[in-house]
Amino acid sequence: MMEVVPSIDISQGKAVKRIKGIKGSGLILGNPTKVAxxxxxxxxNFIHVVDLDAAEGTGNNEDKIKEIVKVGFNKIEVGGGIRSVEKANGLLSLxxxxxxxxxxxxxxxxxxxxxSKLFGDRLFFSIDYCGGKTLIRGWKEKAKSVDETLSVIKDYDIKGVIFTYVCNEGTKKGIDDNISIYSVKVNKIKGYAGGISDVKDLLKLKDSKIDFAIVGMAFYSGNLKxxxxV
Structure with a gap:
């Protein structure tokens, strides 16, 4: 069984859903706690939260994350601007x-x-990618190919890998056709985000041995609410 995980992206204290990460695009959903x-x-029971301001280096929304924690979910994973042990530790302590x-x-x-040494069992690595290349620094720079990134990450003792298909993120235009090729190379917990539109996409991800699918635009527009x- 593959779990479906709604995402809450936070910018300037509000829950939003951007298209391909572009500021000002997509939806403004309002109070993140109410959305949660x-x-x-x-x-x-499981949500995925992204602090967009922390990712962009323009601030943080830890006060909102603290409120979301109180809602009662069994699992809350948070990404965005986690660039130090102190930052990661601070979020885990919330x-x-x-x-x-x-x-x-x-x-x-x-x-x-x-x-990875301190809290590998609570650490996910997100491969943010498009066109076979891993993207970094807010998706503005290309790093290694996805295959090269996978070969580097396999040596680390972490909880899992999330494949974030930036090409279609926030568009509902469908998932990456190559996901099964990448997924088979990971023997940890596997998540996927980007372009998910409907149950057919979810079933394809399940067939590709993905453990959980992160949904945003398809959830908020009603398709997968x-x-x-699956």
Whole structure:
């Protein structure tokens, strides 16, 4: 069974859903805690939160994350701007269950090494990618190919990998056709985000041995609201 995980992206204290990460695009959903409470009321136990301001280096929304933790979810994973052990530790101390990092593997390997040693069992690595290339620094720079990134990450003792298909993120244009090729190379917990539109996409991800699918635009526009697993 593959779990469906709604996402809450936070910018300037509000829950939003951007298209391909572009500021000002997509939806403004309002109070993140209220959004979280609605998701919880639908019976979801697992959510994915992204602090967009922290990712962009323009601030942080830890006060909002602290409120979301109180809603009652079993699992809350948080990503966005986690570039130090202190930042990760701070989020985990708020009651967040797992943290998600990406760029740090390429920008500060020493710090990433420390994180994986200190709390690898609560650490997910997100491969943010498009066109076969891993993207870093807010998706503005290309790093290694996805295959090269996978070969680097396999040596680390972490909880899992999230494949974030930036090409279609926030568009509902469908998932990456190559996901099964990448997924088979990971023997840890596997998540996927980007372009998910409907149950057919979810079933394809399940067939590709993905453990959980992160939904945003398809959830908030109603396509997948209430679908908890496939």
């Amino acid at each position: 409470e609605e998701i919880y009321s639908l019976g979801y 009651g967040v269950t797992d943290v998600v990092v990406s760029s740090i593997l390429f920008t500060d390997k020493v710090e990433f090494d420390k994180m 209430g679908v908890k697993n």
